[in-house]
Amino acid sequence: MLKSKEDLNQEIDWIVALAGNPNTGKSTVFNALTGLNQHTGNWPGKTVLKAEGTYAYGGYNYLLIDLPGTYSLFANSLEEQVARDYICFEQPDVSLIVTDATCLARHLNLVLQVLEITDKVVVCVNLLDEATRKGIQVNLEALSCELGVPVVGTTARDGVGLEELKETIALVAQRVICPQPRVISYDREIEGAIAELLPHLNVEAYPNLNKRWLALRLLEGDPSIFDYIKTPEAINEVLVKPVWAEG
Amino acid sequence: MAPSLNKIPIGQVCRIKEVTASGILRRRLLDLGFVPGGSVFIVRRAPLGDPTAYLVRGALIALREEEAATIDCRVKEEEDAFC
Numbered sequence: 425m426l427k428s429k430e431d432l433n434q435e436i437d438w439i440v441a442l443a444g445n446p447n448t449g450k451s452t453v454f455n456a457l458t459g460l461n462q463h464t465g466n467w468p469g470k471t472v473l474k475a476e477g478t479y480a481y482g483g484y485n486y487l488l489i490d491l492p493g494t495y496s497l498f499a500n501s502l503e504e505q506v507a508r509d510y511i512c513f514e515q516p517d518v519s520l521i522v523t524d525a526t527c528l529a530r531h532l533n534l535v536l537q538v539l540e541i542t543d544k545v546v547v548c549v550n551l552l553d554e555a556t557r558k559g560i561q562v563n564l565e566a567l568s569c570e571l572g573v574p575v576v577g578t579t580a581r582d583g584v585g586l587e588e589l590k591e592t593i594a595l596v597a598q599r600v601i602c603p604q605p606r607v608i609s610y611d612r613e614i615e616g617a618i619a620e621l622l623p624h625l626n627v628e629a630y631p632n633l634n635k636r637w638l639a640l641r642l643l644e645g646d647p648s649i650f651d652y653i654k655t656p657e658a659i660n661e662v663l664v665k666p667v668w669a670e671g
Numbered sequence: 672m673a674p675s676l677n678k679i680p681i682g683q684v685c686r687i688k689e690v691t692a693s694g695i696l697r698r699r700l701l702d703l704g705f706v707p708g709g710s711v712f713i714v715r716r717a718p719l720g721d722p723t724a725y726l727v728r729g730a731l732i733a734l735r736e737e738e739a740a741t742i743d744c745r746v747k748e749e750e751d752a753f754c
Contacts, residue, residue, distance in 0.1 A: 496702035500695055527729030530704050 437484040438597040441510055443538060444522035445531050446493030449550045451475070453522050453580040454490045457590070481590040486597075489516065497537045498646070505648060511541055515632055517597045520589075522548045525555035525562050525577070535571065539605035540637050545573045546592050553579040573603035610640075617643055674746065676711065677723065677739035684712050685744035692741035704728035705742055 444450040458477030475490040491510055492503035511519050521538055523531035528549065535547055549562055568575040574592045578585030595601040609615060621639040641649045673688045687709050690700050704727045705711070712726040722733040 496698070498698050498702070500699060530728040530730060533702060533704075 435485050436478070436487045438517040438593075439487045439489065439514075440518045440520055440593055440597070441489045441491055441514075441516035442520050442522065443491050443507055443511065443534065444493055445495055445524070445534060448493065448522045448524045448531065449580055450493055450522045451490065453520075453548060453550060453578065453589075454488060456580045456583060456586055458488055479590070482594050484594065484597075486593070495534060497534065497541070508541075511538060512633065512637075513630060515542070515630075516544075518544050518546055518593050520546050520548055520593060522550050525549045525551045526558055526560060528562060528567075536608060539571065539573065540608065540640070541634050543573070543603050543605050544596055545603055545605065546589070546596055547571060547573055547575045548585075548589055549575060549577045550580050552577045552584070553582065570606065572605045574601060614640075614643065673743040675740045676713075676725070676734070676742040676744050677736045679711075679713050679744060679746060681713050681715060683746060684710055685746045686710055688743045688745050690742055692738070696738065696741065700734075700738070700742065703732050704730065705732075711742075711744070 442450060442454055454475060454477065458479050477488050477490075479486050479488065489510065491507040494501075494504045494507050496504055497508040497511070498504060510516070519538055519542055521531075521535050523535065535545075538545055547567070549564060549567070552562065555562060562577065564575045564577050574596065576585055576589045576592050578589055580586065592601070596603065610618075618636060618639045621642060622635055625635045625638055627633050627638070638649070674685075676685070676687075679685050687705060687707050689707055690697055690705060692700055709728060714724040714726050714731060716723045717733075721736045723736070723739060724731055724733045725739075726732075
Protein backbone atom coordinates (compact mmCIF):
# COMPACT_ATOMS: atom_id res chain seq x y z
CA MET A 425 0.00 0.00 0.00
CA LEU A 426 0.99 3.58 -0.41
CA LYS A 427 1.78 5.83 2.48
CA SER A 428 -1.23 7.21 4.23
CA LYS A 429 -1.34 10.53 5.98
CA GLU A 430 -0.87 8.96 9.41
CA ASP A 431 2.41 7.29 8.45
CA LEU A 432 3.98 10.52 7.38
CA ASN A 433 5.93 13.03 9.33
CA GLN A 434 3.71 15.00 11.68
CA GLU A 435 4.97 18.28 10.27
CA ILE A 436 3.01 17.76 7.06
CA ASP A 437 -0.28 19.63 7.16
CA TRP A 438 -1.73 18.88 3.73
CA ILE A 439 -1.13 16.26 1.07
CA VAL A 440 -1.37 17.27 -2.57
CA ALA A 441 -1.43 14.66 -5.34
CA LEU A 442 -0.10 15.74 -8.71
CA ALA A 443 -1.75 14.04 -11.69
CA GLY A 444 -1.59 14.63 -15.43
CA ASN A 445 -0.91 13.15 -18.84
CA PRO A 446 2.67 12.15 -19.61
CA ASN A 447 4.90 14.98 -20.88
CA THR A 448 2.75 17.81 -19.62
CA GLY A 449 5.41 19.59 -17.63
CA LYS A 450 4.06 17.86 -14.54
CA SER A 451 7.53 17.34 -13.16
CA THR A 452 8.39 20.94 -14.02
CA VAL A 453 5.46 22.06 -11.89
CA PHE A 454 6.58 19.64 -9.21
CA ASN A 455 10.13 20.97 -9.22
CA ALA A 456 8.97 24.57 -9.39
CA LEU A 457 6.77 24.10 -6.33
CA THR A 458 9.17 22.04 -4.25
CA GLY A 459 12.46 23.67 -5.22
CA LEU A 460 15.36 21.50 -4.15
CA ASN A 461 13.43 19.47 -1.62
CA GLN A 462 12.33 16.70 -3.91
CA HIS A 463 13.58 13.17 -3.88
CA THR A 464 12.42 10.14 -5.80
CA GLY A 465 11.48 6.76 -4.49
CA ASN A 466 9.59 3.59 -5.28
CA TRP A 467 6.06 2.86 -4.30
CA PRO A 468 6.54 -0.12 -2.00
CA GLY A 469 5.78 -3.28 -3.93
CA LYS A 470 5.50 -1.40 -7.21
CA THR A 471 7.98 -0.81 -9.97
CA VAL A 472 6.56 2.55 -10.90
CA LEU A 473 8.65 5.51 -9.91
CA LYS A 474 7.12 8.36 -8.03
CA ALA A 475 8.52 11.45 -6.47
CA GLU A 476 7.51 13.32 -3.39
CA GLY A 477 8.59 16.68 -2.11
CA THR A 478 7.54 19.35 0.32
CA TYR A 479 6.96 23.06 0.24
CA ALA A 480 5.76 25.60 2.76
CA TYR A 481 3.11 28.20 2.05
CA GLY A 482 1.15 30.47 4.35
CA GLY A 483 2.41 28.80 7.51
CA TYR A 484 1.53 25.26 6.44
CA ASN A 485 3.69 22.45 5.09
CA TYR A 486 2.53 20.66 1.97
CA LEU A 487 3.58 17.22 0.81
CA LEU A 488 3.43 16.96 -2.95
CA ILE A 489 3.07 13.46 -4.45
CA ASP A 490 4.05 13.24 -8.12
CA LEU A 491 1.90 10.43 -9.54
CA PRO A 492 2.84 8.59 -12.75
CA GLY A 493 1.72 10.39 -15.92
CA THR A 494 -1.42 8.77 -17.37
CA TYR A 495 -4.00 9.45 -20.07
CA SER A 496 -6.72 7.85 -18.03
CA LEU A 497 -7.62 6.47 -14.62
CA PHE A 498 -9.23 3.25 -15.81
CA ALA A 499 -6.51 1.03 -14.41
CA ASN A 500 -5.54 -0.63 -17.69
CA SER A 501 -1.89 -0.33 -16.74
CA LEU A 502 0.12 -0.30 -13.54
CA GLU A 503 0.72 3.45 -13.84
CA GLU A 504 -2.97 4.16 -14.18
CA GLN A 505 -3.80 1.94 -11.26
CA VAL A 506 -1.19 3.59 -9.03
CA ALA A 507 -2.52 7.04 -9.91
CA ARG A 508 -6.15 6.03 -9.55
CA ASP A 509 -5.66 4.16 -6.27
CA TYR A 510 -3.86 7.10 -4.75
CA ILE A 511 -6.53 9.64 -5.66
CA CYS A 512 -9.31 7.24 -4.76
CA PHE A 513 -8.25 5.43 -1.67
CA GLU A 514 -5.58 7.61 -0.08
CA GLN A 515 -7.78 10.65 -0.55
CA PRO A 516 -5.24 13.46 -0.72
CA ASP A 517 -6.38 16.87 0.54
CA VAL A 518 -6.04 18.31 -2.94
CA SER A 519 -5.60 16.68 -6.36
CA LEU A 520 -3.72 19.01 -8.69
CA ILE A 521 -4.19 18.11 -12.36
CA VAL A 522 -1.59 19.54 -14.71
CA THR A 523 -2.74 20.10 -18.30
CA ASP A 524 -1.03 21.34 -21.46
CA ALA A 525 -2.46 24.61 -22.80
CA THR A 526 -1.22 23.82 -26.33
CA CYS A 527 -3.61 20.86 -26.65
CA LEU A 528 -6.05 21.24 -23.83
CA ALA A 529 -8.81 19.06 -25.31
CA ARG A 530 -6.58 16.00 -25.07
CA HIS A 531 -6.06 16.63 -21.37
CA LEU A 532 -9.62 17.28 -20.29
CA ASN A 533 -10.35 13.55 -20.50
CA LEU A 534 -8.23 12.93 -17.42
CA VAL A 535 -9.61 16.04 -15.72
CA LEU A 536 -13.19 14.76 -16.06
CA GLN A 537 -12.17 11.36 -14.77
CA VAL A 538 -10.62 12.88 -11.65
CA LEU A 539 -13.67 15.11 -11.16
CA GLU A 540 -15.80 11.96 -11.04
CA ILE A 541 -13.75 10.75 -8.08
CA THR A 542 -13.15 13.84 -5.97
CA ASP A 543 -14.26 17.45 -5.69
CA LYS A 544 -11.02 18.59 -4.06
CA VAL A 545 -9.40 19.47 -7.36
CA VAL A 546 -7.31 22.30 -8.76
CA VAL A 547 -6.63 22.34 -12.51
CA CYS A 548 -3.33 23.84 -13.62
CA VAL A 549 -3.15 24.91 -17.27
CA ASN A 550 0.58 24.83 -17.90
CA LEU A 551 2.74 25.86 -20.87
CA LEU A 552 0.76 29.07 -21.37
CA ASP A 553 3.82 30.70 -23.00
CA GLU A 554 4.03 28.00 -25.67
CA ALA A 555 0.31 28.29 -26.29
CA THR A 556 0.64 32.04 -26.78
CA ARG A 557 3.46 31.43 -29.23
CA LYS A 558 1.16 29.09 -31.16
CA GLY A 559 -1.58 31.71 -31.13
CA ILE A 560 -3.73 29.84 -28.62
CA GLN A 561 -5.50 31.79 -25.90
CA VAL A 562 -7.06 29.87 -23.05
CA ASN A 563 -10.09 31.39 -21.34
CA LEU A 564 -9.30 30.16 -17.84
CA GLU A 565 -12.41 31.69 -16.30
CA ALA A 566 -14.73 29.99 -18.76
CA LEU A 567 -12.92 26.69 -18.24
CA SER A 568 -13.29 27.04 -14.48
CA CYS A 569 -17.02 27.74 -14.90
CA GLU A 570 -17.53 24.75 -17.16
CA LEU A 571 -15.61 22.36 -14.91
CA GLY A 572 -16.84 23.79 -11.62
CA VAL A 573 -13.34 23.75 -10.09
CA PRO A 574 -10.57 26.37 -9.77
CA VAL A 575 -8.30 26.72 -12.81
CA VAL A 576 -4.89 28.38 -12.62
CA GLY A 577 -2.73 29.25 -15.62
CA THR A 578 1.03 28.78 -15.30
CA THR A 579 4.29 28.82 -17.15
CA ALA A 580 6.04 26.64 -14.60
CA ARG A 581 9.38 26.77 -16.39
CA ASP A 582 9.60 30.53 -15.75
CA GLY A 583 7.82 30.43 -12.41
CA VAL A 584 4.81 32.34 -13.76
CA GLY A 585 1.55 31.69 -11.91
CA LEU A 586 3.06 29.61 -9.13
CA GLU A 587 2.04 31.97 -6.32
CA GLU A 588 -1.56 31.87 -7.49
CA LEU A 589 -1.32 28.10 -7.77
CA LYS A 590 -0.06 27.75 -4.19
CA GLU A 591 -2.76 30.10 -2.95
CA THR A 592 -5.50 28.17 -4.76
CA ILE A 593 -4.21 24.83 -3.44
CA ALA A 594 -4.20 26.32 0.08
CA LEU A 595 -7.79 27.56 -0.26
CA VAL A 596 -9.04 24.19 -1.51
CA ALA A 597 -7.07 22.26 1.15
CA GLN A 598 -8.57 24.42 3.90
CA ARG A 599 -12.03 24.14 2.34
CA VAL A 600 -12.25 27.91 1.92
CA ILE A 601 -13.04 27.08 -1.69
CA CYS A 602 -15.36 24.09 -2.08
CA PRO A 603 -15.33 23.18 -5.78
CA GLN A 604 -18.59 21.94 -7.29
CA PRO A 605 -17.43 19.74 -10.16
CA ARG A 606 -19.74 19.31 -13.11
CA VAL A 607 -21.56 16.02 -12.81
CA ILE A 608 -21.45 13.97 -15.98
CA SER A 609 -24.80 12.37 -16.66
CA TYR A 610 -25.05 9.17 -18.65
CA ASP A 611 -27.79 7.43 -20.61
CA ARG A 612 -31.06 6.74 -18.83
CA GLU A 613 -30.29 3.02 -18.49
CA ILE A 614 -26.93 3.70 -16.88
CA GLU A 615 -28.31 6.36 -14.56
CA GLY A 616 -31.04 3.90 -13.56
CA ALA A 617 -28.49 1.23 -12.80
CA ILE A 618 -26.41 3.69 -10.76
CA ALA A 619 -29.47 4.65 -8.73
CA GLU A 620 -30.20 0.98 -8.10
CA LEU A 621 -26.65 0.26 -6.96
CA LEU A 622 -26.09 3.29 -4.74
CA PRO A 623 -28.04 2.13 -1.65
CA HIS A 624 -25.97 -1.07 -1.57
CA LEU A 625 -22.60 0.62 -1.67
CA ASN A 626 -21.28 1.06 1.81
CA VAL A 627 -17.56 0.56 1.82
CA GLU A 628 -16.67 0.55 5.48
CA ALA A 629 -12.95 0.90 4.95
CA TYR A 630 -13.42 3.99 2.78
CA PRO A 631 -16.36 6.00 4.09
CA ASN A 632 -15.51 9.00 1.92
CA LEU A 633 -15.23 7.08 -1.30
CA ASN A 634 -17.36 8.53 -4.08
CA LYS A 635 -20.19 6.02 -4.42
CA ARG A 636 -21.36 7.20 -7.82
CA TRP A 637 -17.87 6.60 -9.16
CA LEU A 638 -17.76 3.18 -7.53
CA ALA A 639 -21.12 2.29 -9.07
CA LEU A 640 -19.85 3.27 -12.51
CA ARG A 641 -16.76 1.11 -12.16
CA LEU A 642 -18.85 -1.86 -11.00
CA LEU A 643 -21.15 -1.43 -14.00
CA GLU A 644 -18.11 -1.30 -16.23
CA GLY A 645 -16.99 -4.61 -14.73
CA ASP A 646 -13.59 -3.24 -13.71
CA PRO A 647 -12.04 -6.23 -11.90
CA SER A 648 -9.37 -4.16 -10.11
CA ILE A 649 -12.02 -2.46 -8.01
CA PHE A 650 -13.18 -5.72 -6.44
CA ASP A 651 -9.92 -5.95 -4.52
CA TYR A 652 -11.02 -3.04 -2.42
CA ILE A 653 -14.61 -3.86 -1.67
CA LYS A 654 -16.44 -6.83 -0.31
CA THR A 655 -19.27 -7.18 -2.75
CA PRO A 656 -22.46 -8.02 -0.93
CA GLU A 657 -25.03 -10.30 -2.50
CA ALA A 658 -27.28 -7.37 -3.26
CA ILE A 659 -24.72 -5.77 -5.57
CA ASN A 660 -24.19 -9.02 -7.42
CA GLU A 661 -27.92 -9.29 -7.93
CA VAL A 662 -28.07 -5.82 -9.41
CA LEU A 663 -25.02 -6.42 -11.56
CA VAL A 664 -26.25 -9.62 -13.20
CA LYS A 665 -29.24 -7.83 -14.70
CA PRO A 666 -28.42 -7.54 -18.38
CA VAL A 667 -30.09 -4.16 -19.08
CA TRP A 668 -26.93 -2.11 -19.51
CA ALA A 669 -24.65 -4.93 -20.63
CA GLU A 670 -25.59 -4.17 -24.21
CA GLY A 671 -24.88 -0.42 -23.99
CA MET B 672 -19.70 2.08 -45.80
CA ALA B 673 -17.26 4.28 -43.95
CA PRO B 674 -13.60 3.35 -44.49
CA SER B 675 -11.68 2.26 -41.41
CA LEU B 676 -8.65 4.27 -40.31
CA ASN B 677 -6.12 1.65 -41.51
CA LYS B 678 -7.39 2.06 -45.09
CA ILE B 679 -6.79 5.83 -45.29
CA PRO B 680 -3.67 6.77 -47.30
CA ILE B 681 -0.70 8.64 -45.83
CA GLY B 682 -1.04 12.41 -45.86
CA GLN B 683 -4.82 12.42 -45.69
CA VAL B 684 -6.99 13.91 -43.01
CA CYS B 685 -10.12 12.19 -41.84
CA ARG B 686 -12.80 12.65 -39.24
CA ILE B 687 -13.67 9.84 -36.85
CA LYS B 688 -17.20 8.58 -37.28
CA GLU B 689 -17.31 5.74 -34.82
CA VAL B 690 -15.05 3.58 -32.67
CA THR B 691 -16.33 0.02 -33.06
CA ALA B 692 -13.87 -1.62 -30.67
CA SER B 693 -15.23 -2.72 -27.32
CA GLY B 694 -13.91 -3.26 -23.83
CA ILE B 695 -10.39 -2.22 -22.88
CA LEU B 696 -9.31 -1.41 -26.45
CA ARG B 697 -12.27 0.95 -26.88
CA ARG B 698 -11.48 2.67 -23.60
CA ARG B 699 -7.81 2.97 -24.55
CA LEU B 700 -8.53 4.44 -27.99
CA LEU B 701 -10.91 6.99 -26.50
CA ASP B 702 -8.35 7.92 -23.83
CA LEU B 703 -5.70 8.42 -26.51
CA GLY B 704 -7.95 10.95 -28.25
CA PHE B 705 -9.64 8.81 -30.93
CA VAL B 706 -13.05 10.28 -30.20
CA PRO B 707 -15.98 10.44 -32.65
CA GLY B 708 -15.96 13.82 -34.41
CA GLY B 709 -12.22 14.31 -33.96
CA SER B 710 -9.75 14.84 -36.82
CA VAL B 711 -6.89 12.46 -37.56
CA PHE B 712 -3.95 13.11 -39.87
CA ILE B 713 -2.28 9.98 -41.24
CA VAL B 714 1.43 10.74 -40.81
CA ARG B 715 3.48 7.73 -41.84
CA ARG B 716 3.56 3.96 -41.98
CA ALA B 717 6.30 1.63 -40.72
CA PRO B 718 8.44 -0.01 -43.45
CA LEU B 719 6.53 -3.28 -43.30
CA GLY B 720 3.17 -1.50 -43.38
CA ASP B 721 2.35 -1.75 -39.70
CA PRO B 722 2.04 0.14 -37.37
CA THR B 723 0.95 3.56 -38.61
CA ALA B 724 1.52 6.92 -36.92
CA TYR B 725 -1.47 9.23 -36.53
CA LEU B 726 -1.62 12.85 -35.44
CA VAL B 727 -4.64 13.15 -33.20
CA ARG B 728 -5.46 16.09 -30.95
CA GLY B 729 -1.90 17.38 -31.06
CA ALA B 730 -0.12 14.11 -30.29
CA LEU B 731 1.52 11.52 -32.52
CA ILE B 732 0.12 8.08 -31.75
CA ALA B 733 1.00 4.78 -33.43
CA LEU B 734 -1.67 2.12 -33.85
CA ARG B 735 -1.46 -1.45 -35.08
CA GLU B 736 -3.47 -2.27 -38.15
CA GLU B 737 -6.04 -4.33 -36.25
CA GLU B 738 -6.56 -1.47 -33.79
CA ALA B 739 -6.95 1.15 -36.52
CA ALA B 740 -9.40 -1.19 -38.26
CA THR B 741 -11.89 -0.61 -35.45
CA ILE B 742 -12.09 3.13 -36.16
CA ASP B 743 -14.55 4.17 -38.88
CA CYS B 744 -13.81 7.45 -40.62
CA ARG B 745 -15.02 10.05 -43.03
CA VAL B 746 -12.37 11.38 -45.38
CA LYS B 747 -12.16 15.14 -45.49
CA GLU B 748 -11.26 17.20 -48.52
CA GLU B 749 -8.97 19.64 -46.84
CA GLU B 750 -6.97 19.92 -43.72
CA ASP B 751 -8.14 22.07 -40.84
CA ALA B 752 -6.71 22.83 -37.48
CA PHE B 753 -6.55 19.96 -35.09
CA CYS B 754 -5.33 19.77 -31.61
